[in-house]
Amino acid sequence: MEFKHLKLIDPILKAIEEKGYENPTKIQGEAIPKILKRKDVLGIAQTGTGKTAAFAIPIIQLIYRIDVRKGETSSLRALIVTPTRELAIQIDENIRDYNKYTGLTHTVIFGGVKQGAQVTELKKGVQILVATPGRLLDLINQGFISLDDIKIFVLDEADRMLDMGFIHDIRKLIAILPKKRQTLFFSATMPDNIIDLSKKMLTEPERVEVARKSSVVQTISQYVYYTNKPEKTKLLGHILRDIKEEQVLVFARTKHGADRLVRNLKRFKLKAEAIHGNKSQNRRQQTLKNFKAEKTKILVATDIAARGIDISGLKYVINYDVPNVPETYVHRIGRSGRAGEEGIAISISEPEENAYIKDIEKLTKNKLTRINDHPYPQTDRPMTATEKKEWNKEKQRKKQEFLQRRRKR
Ligand code: AMP
Numbered sequence: 478m479e480f481k482h483l484k485l486i487d488p489i490l491k492a493i494e495e496k497g498y499e500n501p502t503k504i505q506g507e508a509i510p511k512i513l514k515r516k517d518v519l520g521i522a523q524t525g526t527g528k529t530a531a532f533a534i535p536i537i538q539l540i541y542r543i544d545v546r547k548g549e550t551s552s553l554r555a556l557i558v559t560p561t562r563e564l565a566i567q568i569d570e571n572i573r574d575y576n577k578y579t580g581l582t583h584t585v586i587f588g589g590v591k592q593g594a595q596v597t598e599l600k601k602g603v604q605i606l607v608a609t610p611g612r613l614l615d616l617i618n619q620g621f622i623s624l625d626d627i628k629i630f631v632l633d634e635a636d637r638m639l640d641m642g643f644i645h646d647i648r649k650l651i652a653i654l655p656k657k658r659q660t661l662f663f664s665a666t667m668p669d670n671i672i673d674l675s676k677k678m679l680t681e682p683e684r685v686e687v688a689r690k691s692s693v694v695q696t697i698s699q700y701v702y703y704t705n706k707p708e709k710t711k712l713l714g715h716i717l718r719d720i721k722e723e724q725v726l727v728f729a730r731t732k733h734g735a736d737r738l739v740r741n742l743k744r745f746k747l748k749a750e751a752i753h754g755n756k757s758q759n760r761r762q763q764t765l766k767n768f769k770a771e772k773t774k775i776l777v778a779t780d781i782a783a784r785g786i787d788i789s790g791l792k793y794v795i796n797y798d799v800p801n802v803p804e805t806y807v808h809r810i811g812r813s814g815r816a817g818e819e820g821i822a823i824s825i826s827e828p829e830e831n832a833y834i835k836d837i838e839k840l841t842k843n844k845l846t847r848i849n850d851h852p853y854p855q856t857d858r859p860m861t862a863t864e865k866k867e868w869n870k871e872k873q874r875k876k877q878e879f880l881q882r883r884r885k886r
Contacts (some may be wrong), residue, residue, distance in 0.1 A: 488578030502527030522687040551602025552626040559633040563585035588612040590757040610646035635664035697820035701845040703855035706827040714745035730798040749775035799830035803840040
């Protein structure tokens with residue numbers, strides 16, 4: 478199938494061509510015609526499947542049709558709500574590209590920064606608004622946003638939204654949205670609470686399903702290195718040196734772990750930057766910009782921060798910490814091999830994590846290729862005195878961290 482078979486208008490086809498997309502992805506091929514027919518859509522798809530364009534492109538076309546005849550450019554017609562700031566910014570950037578020749582007005586709002594510049598944009602009037610839930614409700618309450626003219630509402634990454642505790646915000650939002658509207662609901666997974674929420678929001682939806690949570694994109698080669706905990710960073714350094722000219726996204730379990738890893742990699746003369754929720758919005762944007770511009774080749778991320786990262790052509794994902802929830806593994810490695818490109822996913826497993834590898838293999842029904850030929854193989858040998866000291870220190874530090882967090886609460 479080609480984009481021109483999707484009944485898209487010329488200015489959009491031209492913008493897509495400039496973006497370099499040759500053919501629609503599966504979700505695009507299925508969702509775009511349904512959305513153009515004004516149907517509600519329940520989309521089950523992960524990031525990396527092309528789902529942003531699957532909703533953004535038909536939204537632009539529908540609003541263009543509604544408003545262009547009237548010369549209207551300032552009524553808010555479409556609202557897209559997504560859980561993280563990075564995702565919001567990326568969706569808005571995509572809209573900017575697809576909208577290049579349709580000229581609709583659009584903007585993005587998110588928390589963690591002063592509201593002034595966002596309010597100024599909103600006051601000019603926008604037709605498409607991308608928002609994170611907290612800032613959206615805040616600005617609605619302050620009277621800067623009215624939802625009365627909304628024709629299309631998108632809830633993106635619904636499962637992650639609930640994981641992040643936004644359910645009350647979503648409920649409030651549903652209560653003030655116009656009852657007569659088109660709703661597009663996207664989620665990577667469909668646990669019971671998401672099914673319930675979708676039923677409340679959608680009317681006779683058409684279902685579009687791409688990859689189930691357990692399926693990994695075919696083009697990603699997956700490897701595992703077994704090693705010991707004290708040698709993990711050295712092994713990571715060894716792997717990174719091997720692939721030195723390529724961009725790599727490295728996953729760490731915690732924010733502190735991510736920062737520590739960046740510091741330790743420095744000792745191996747490897748320049749990395751960390752991205753996670755403790756960094757300011759500006760820092761996160763700058764880090765991401767450095768990575769996209771390939772000023773930094775190694776980006777260390779936590780799961781939540783990585784959720785919003787879109788780097789096209791990213792080849793390598795490394796699990797420095799193996800996730801204990803196998804679905805998280807699927808999400809993580811979905812960051813590579815995007816839209817049909819080749820990807821490589823490497824996991825570094827310490828003895829405690831060997832069982833997680835088994836869970837992953839069970840869920841994905843795929844055996845990871847084991848790399849035995851490396852300098853730090855996993856052994857059952859007891860720890861050396863230094864390793865034990867380091868391990869004890871780490872345990873103490875974790876305990877302190879835990880106590881500190883408890884005190885804060
Ligand atoms: P998404 O799932 O929306 O995060 O998109 C994943 C990546 O695929 C983004 O970098 C998009 O720019 C890219 N992409 C989306 N649609 C296509 C397409 N039809 N052909 C090639 N790349 C695409």
